[in-house]
Amino acid sequence: MSTLTQVPEAPEASAFVPQKSRGRRSSLRGRPRWWLYVVLTLGLVAMVMPFIWMILGSFKTNAEIRQYPTNFWPIDPTTENYEALFVRLDFATFFLNSIVVAVFVTLGNIVFCSMVGYALAKLQFRGKKALFALVLGTLMVPGVVTFVPLFVLTANLGLVNSYPGLILPFLITPVGVFLMRQFIMGLPDELIEAARIDGASEWRIFLRVIMPLCGPAIATLTILTFLGSWNNFLWPLVVATTENMYTLPVALALYSVGQNAAQYGLMMAGAVVVVVPVLVVFVCLQRYFVQGISLTGIK
């Protein structure tokens, strides 16, 4: 991130450097290299083009999208796709469902993962190592392994097609525990000792000393879990059985086949509704996203 530590340019001719590598010698030095910018910019265009294409497409009529050769800019921009999305297909409901599920999932993770994270990081107790090993072990288990018994369980509890059914299995995540534990471990023990000597209970220490210091970790956890929930697909697909319980990705996937499959503009607008809110938040908070990835390695 910092460019302050650049090494000053060495004299051009050095007896120690053989002829061959002279041209490439600047790779570690401060000289800007235009061809790197060119290559990276071409790559960047390839990375963002699908997003631009999606946004432009959402304002085109169906006939225009199907034209060949393709128009890049909409000739006659229209908002009819968005009107159809919210009037005919009830995307407001799916949007609300996605928000409700993501908010509760995120709150659950903040509360429960920091509690167990504190215990795992700073308290001594029997079974601590086993518990942590168990949590880490589940990180590798793919979602498809659990969804069949999870569905049978949810069905037996009568929670299929309900908010609790969508939310409960995600109130905690192993990644969240890992992240909170790692962060709390880094907080100084002296703070906790001092509070204990002052006679504070563990709960008070947790609420008044630990949690106020966990701001950055909670920000990262909030972003990761909200995002994970917003983009989650397999479980909502299994458990949401009627339209009024669909989340955005489920609605989008199920409407993208069948009679709407040929409605390109409509589907592009749907993708915009799912993707753009997240992109806006990401651009504003990108530092924390990157932090979260480096901390956990999990998107």
Next chain:
Amino acid sequence: MTALATSVPPRARASRRDRRMTLTAWLFATPFVILFAVFMAGPIVASFAMSFTDLTTRDLETPFNVDIVGFDNYIRLFQDPRFTRSLINTFTFTLVGVPLTMALALLVALALDKGIHRFRTVYRVGYYAPVVTSIVAIAIVWRFILQPDGLLNGFLAWFGIQGPNWLESTTWALPSLIMMAVWRNIGTLMVIFLAGLQSVPREHHEAAMVDGANVFQRFRAITIPALRPTILFAAVITGIGFLQFFEEPYVMTQGGPLDATLSTAMYTYDQFGFGNYAYASAASYVLFIVIVALALIQFRLLGRKD
């Protein structure tokens, strides 16, 4: 520990305090442990047990009719050409997609780390943006890009290339999904590699340069060995992700054409949809075993110290 003279012997006091500490700690862990047991650990074990039975939708109301069938489900799986096909597709997807993503991400990370001073945030945000988006939404957009008369073929036409009907062709459907997955995952690995590159000591490069090593020699002799733990980590987490691919074929090809993009996760989901719960569980456990095996192989291959 304590200098106070009390009637209680020190050891007894300590153990009582330990017990109280254990109790408090478990109280902190209780909500998590309950949710974890019911919604994670429980289902993982149940799925394993289920895979040795003949549980189907019909048995949900009369669970006592379920029989234990041993390895029957697993034997049936490997006799089903669609399942083996799904495994081959999953392996191809992973073995091509992961190295490709890692190579491109490493190139971008190296360029950003060494040669670029301005607009770094812009590049980082741009390359990372696909990571945060919903695969479902992105797959729909890519479906239109890959249409016979879509954006990609329009672009290829500039160079006089007649592009294929990407998603309808048995040859090109899986490469199309790989292309999209690579596009989506470069950002994650770029960030991980950037973090790793920061730990490569600058002095080593300086010394090697003085000795006359060129860019590629330095890359091989210094950067790669220093990055080995990072590369291992990246390979394992990307591998785990790629082996589970589901949304891409679900949205873009429904596993077709002719099962050319059917993934194991999608096969599992299909069997679940048909009500074959036990059989679906067995399929998911095969995938799980594959994931664990792959992770172990990667640790063996890349984790060894020379």
